[in-house]
Amino acid sequence: MNDQISRQNLIDHYKNPRNVGVLKKATNTVECSNVTCGDEVKVSLLIKAGKIEEIRHESAGCVMSVAGISILSEELIGMEVEKVKKLDKDALQEILGIEITPSRLKCAMLGLEAIKKALN
Amino acid sequence: MEIKNIKKHFPILSQNPDFTYLDNAATTQKTKKVIKSISRFYRQHNANVHRGIYELSEKATEKYEEVRKTAAKFIGAKEKEIVFTSGTTDSFNLLARSLGKTPEIVKKNPKILITEIEHHANYLPWREISDDIHFARQKEDFTIEWPEGDFDIVSITHASNVTGLMPDAKEVRKKYPKALFILDAAQSIAHKKIDVKNLDVDFLAFSSHKMYGPTGIGVLYGKQELLEKLYPLKVGGGMIAEVTKKSAKWAELPERHEAGTPPIAQAIGLQAAIEFLEKIGMEKIEEYEKELRKYAFEELSKIKGLKLFHPNLEIDAGTVFSFQLEGIHPHDIAEMLSERNIAVRAGHHCCQILHREVLKIPASTRASFAVYNTKDDVDKLAKRLNEIVKIFT
Numbered sequence: 410m411n412d413q414i415s416r417q418n419l420i421d422h423y424k425n426p427r428n429v430g431v432l433k434k435a436t437n438t439v440e441c442s443n444v445t446c447g448d449e450v451k452v453s454l455l456i457k458a459g460k461i462e463e464i465r466h467e468s469a470g471c472v473m474s475v476a477g478i479s480i481l482s483e484e485l486i487g488m489e490v491e492k493v494k495k496l497d498k499d500a501l502q503e504i505l506g507i508e509i510t511p512s513r514l515k516c517a518m519l520g521l522e523a524i525k526k527a528l529n
Numbered sequence: 530m531e532i533k534n535i536k537k538h539f540p541i542l543s544q545n546p547d548f549t550y551l552d553n554a555a556t557t558q559k560t561k562k563v564i565k566s567i568s569r570f571y572r573q574h575n576a577n578v579h580r581g582i583y584e585l586s587e588k589a590t591e592k593y594e595e596v597r598k599t600a601a602k603f604i605g606a607k608e609k610e611i612v613f614t615s616g617t618t619d620s621f622n623l624l625a626r627s628l629g630k631t632p633e634i635v636k637k638n639p640k641i642l643i644t645e646i647e648h649h650a651n652y653l654p655w656r657e658i659s660d661d662i663h664f665a666r667q668k669e670d671f672t673i674e675w676p677e678g679d680f681d682i683v684s685i686t687h688a689s690n691v692t693g694l695m696p697d698a699k700e701v702r703k704k705y706p707k708a709l710f711i712l713d714a715a716q717s718i719a720h721k722k723i724d725v726k727n728l729d730v731d732f733l734a735f736s737s738h739k740m741y742g743p744t745g746i747g748v749l750y751g752k753q754e755l756l757e758k759l760y761p762l763k764v765g766g767g768m769i770a771e772v773t774k775k776s777a778k779w780a781e782l783p784e785r786h787e788a789g790t791p792p793i794a795q796a797i798g799l800q801a802a803i804e805f806l807e808k809i810g811m812e813k814i815e816e817y818e819k820e821l822r823k824y825a826f827e828e829l830s831k832i833k834g835l836k837l838f839h840p841n842l843e844i845d846a847g848t849v850f851s852f853q854l855e856g857i858h859p860h861d862i863a864e865m866l867s868e869r870n871i872a873v874r875a876g877h878h879c880c881q882i883l884h885r886e887v888l889k890i891p892a893s894t895r896a897s898f899a900v901y902n903t904k905d906d907v908d909k910l911a912k913r914l915n916e917i918v919k920i921f922t
């Protein structure tokens with residue numbers, strides 16, 4: 410079994426999440442949570458010309474959910490909205506650089522689900 | 530049977546020596562004999578019970594009824610007082626809904642006392658028959674504050690699946706002498722000697738799968754005179770005396786409350802599980818686990834930033850340890866323990882009231898020990914928890 414969480418990258422994003430806050434000029438916003446485990450995320454996006462220009466988030470929860478949205482807030486910048494809407498678990502695994510186990514799927518997907526929801 | 534090296538009786542543990550299983554409050558591992566007894570039943574004795582007039586069915590019936598005898602003896606009950614269910618949850622659903630239809634035993638919309646630490650299995654079924662439910666509070670020291678007053682039903686856990694607390698059931702019984710007194714023994718049955726007469730309990734429920742037996746079977750114990758009066762909630766085959774186009778008469782105990790084909794093979798497995806416990810001896814198990822509890826309590830208490838939701842050693846409790854590590858989510862703790870092949874559980878453990886309204890946290894991490902766990906398992910857990918704390922600071 411490999412140490413997924415212990416990866417320095419994830420822990421680093423968890424301890425110092427990037428792009429924290431609320432975008433004043435946001436075009437899309439959403440709040441999502443996983444009730445059973447208490448993970449929460451608030452996302453605000455700035456969309457320009459069909460692309461994601463900026464992402465801000467405020468999140469609380471486990472490494473998977475917090476580091477997940479933090480990494481996405483960097484990686485998705487400049488991506489076309491239509492492409493983001495198509496991102497799935499496999500794409501997320503690639504972006505996060507880890508294998509997501511079934512029991513952590515909900516945590517890991519929270520950020521992506523929130524962003525997709527904001528886009529709809 | 531010696532407790533030392535007892536892991537060798539459990540295939541999952543003996544085949545995976547590096548696996549540390551600490552999720553016993555959820556379900557225990559099964560002994561070789563339990564597993565074998567089930568396959569032997571299907572290979573050699575399989576037939577439906579009660580109705581077949583041929584040797585195989587008679588044999589199956591005999592074996593099934595023998596389990597009832599074994600289970601009765603195990604908790605100091607009479608055979609007729611054992612109702613086989615599919616587990617503790619099923620027992621509570623059956624009991625609550627049946628009582629809701631038996632005004633001879635308890636009045637409509639009864640006044641019910643449970644505690645804040647109950648598993649949802651000993652809360653939600655009562656809501657189905659009453660909106661007058663009272664919660665005995667958990668105190669700072671994880672014991673229960675028993676309120677004054679009269680209740681129609683007092684239904685409490687015999688051992689908490691979160692804090693491990695084992696309330697003094699006899700004292701609680703004395704405090705509410707007029708109430709129908711019910712115990713949830715899901716977490717105590719494999720760890721403590723239970724005698725229903727001595728406890729003076731009216732009903733008691735437990736699951737086979739938390740006592741080294743198979744899933745799919747459990748017991749609802751009830752005093753004979755109560756089970757005889759209790760409305761048979763589940764109707765169908767196997768539980769009738771006579772059926773006409775106009776009427777139905779119910780069978781006597783124990784068939785009365787067991788409609789349909791029962792979990793026969795599972796019962797056979799439960800028998801092997803009870804025999805396993807008896808071979809070691811419940812007193813010896815209690816003694817061993819008390820020592821293990823002390824060791825785990827002391828070792829876990831040493832970990833920086835770890836908050837234990839477990840009563841002090843002077844207070845009676847089992848080997849269930851729920852905890853919080855400051856700033857680290859329970860799911861992360863569980864996954865990082867799993868990275869070292871240590872299995873624990875993270876969540877609310879079906880006790881949302883205790884977590885959200887009492888402890889004020891959404892979830893905790895729980896390590897729960899069984900008779901095959903050792904101090905070495907505690908050391909492995911503590912070592913990894915210390916590493917986790919370091920990774921996060």
Ligand SMILES: Cc1ncc(COP(=O)(O)O)c(C=O)c1O
Nearest residue numbers: 616617618648650690715716736
């Ligand atoms: C205290 C307690 N009561 C009831 C139950 C329910 O048991 P089962 O899931 O076997 O019906 C459990 C098990 O999770 C438990 O720990």
